[in-house]
Amino acid sequence: MKLLDGKKLAQKRSAIVKSKLLETKKTRQPKLVVILVGQDEASQVYVKHKKNACERVGIDFELVNFKNSVKPKEVLDKIAALNKDTKVDGILIQLPLPSDWNEEEFLQAVDFSKDVDGFHYINQGKLYQGNETFVPCTPLGIIKLLEEYEIDLKGKNITIVGTSNIVGKPLIGMMINRGATVTACNKNTLDIKLHTKKADILVSATGSKFLITKKMVKKGAVIIDVGIIRDLKNKRLVGDVDFENVKKKVDYITPVPGGVGPMTVQILIENTIKAYNNNKK
Template sequence: MSAEIIDGKAFAAKVRAKVASHVARLKADHDIQPGLAVVLVGEDPASQVYVRSKGKMTVEVGMNSYEHKLAADTPEADVLALIERLNNDADVHGILVQLPLPDHMNEDLVVNAVDPAKDVDGFSISNVGLLATGQKTMVPCTPLGCLMMLREHHGSLSGLDAVVIGRSNIVGKPMAALLLGDSCTVTIAHSRTKDLPDVVRRADIVVAAVGRAEMVLGDWIKPGATVIDVGINRIDAPERGEGKTRLVGDVDFDSAVDVAGAITPVPGGVGPMTIACLLANTVTACSRANGLKEPEGLTV
């Protein structure tokens, strides 16, 4: 029997609808309009597409979108000065610095220059520390989206055995912290974990975020487990024609779908949730900044 497919596109649409509803209430009841500022340095094609998508969806949910596009050779000091202006702008409630940055910039320095209360990516060292110690914070968007989908599917996660494959600061580590916060028993595994398949087979929940195409095979999965595939990998697809490619996750979907109880596809699984959670974080930041009740179901 095939696994239930967790539809990230549909779930993200529900999240955006909740955001739009809360934005409308902020406008009607308090004359407040949340604002998201995105800083893009350079001309990376993927980043440009992503920023356009963020701007479009920000406007669609009723928020203000502020885009700051800078040349690749912009001095680091100018970027830091821009972030300082945005930190002090009362109309801006969320700030996102699109990564990667050009090589001449100190990424950690730039990211940590963002006011933690406006750091809707949740990447600043202050927010990382707050998350690790179980305090109120801005949660990184991709792990937040994964947690939302897991809560929707399972209800309570308490007592479940979870394995996170991947130890990045962006997904793996914050994902583990969130699962701990929901009372899972959590193992962080990675490419050097001994007997990795056996470790994964113990898990009721598998979050794959290791960045290797189709690395996690179906026979690694415990029957009935929930599989959240964060990976986005482009591989050759000669069956589609010469030079063609396709997107796959870190999980071998075709073999895992017959074993898992539920699984996210790639594309169409975790990916759409990332921007939806960015919007959710922005409206949460706006509510906090104005001393108002946070939107239900959009944060931890």
């Protein structure tokens, strides 16, 4: 069994981005603006990770933190202003927004050329038509992690458990674009095991602790665990996969933490650099 070390790969890629950026002739730094509404604790942690990652490579990071009482119109106006601001390369709306807001309205308000999260309809449409431009960070992080370990996707049986708009669905599109045979399971799937057992590569993205057990995976498979759950018993972070038992049976597996998470943040950095390079043209 070999660990798919997302932390290490993210560090390696981060160093490359940093040195490339240092070599680039520039009149200004790349800039990412994150919009956060309220004081959600998990969101604050995620935003801090993003800030650190930006500062590490030399991306100018700005957090616009609105109070929970802000009017939606004010946030939309801010997004419109950022869209026009030629010094801003990437705009990210930190989810969740207040529960009575329509998140789509805000995600779609971001100009698609600054959409470093890859959630704009135009970027999503391009992805599914095989023309990947700005694609969501977690799925692309997974692809890059598999590439690093030279795990080919073409012709492989890939099962994805969880079909969210943020991870599962775009990953399905990206795996199909790379010639994989893809099976997508969701909460209505009657017999998940039927589909996980035949997977050469299994991706679980449900946030359901230890959903994937040893008997559900194929011997020699590659396991990607997107879940991050705080285990209340011992306060550790755990994943969708029963790591300690599953690892004995498979060839490759991501740890939690240190697998997919760091890659997600790293791809955000790379998407921001991509937007910056486009913006300069």
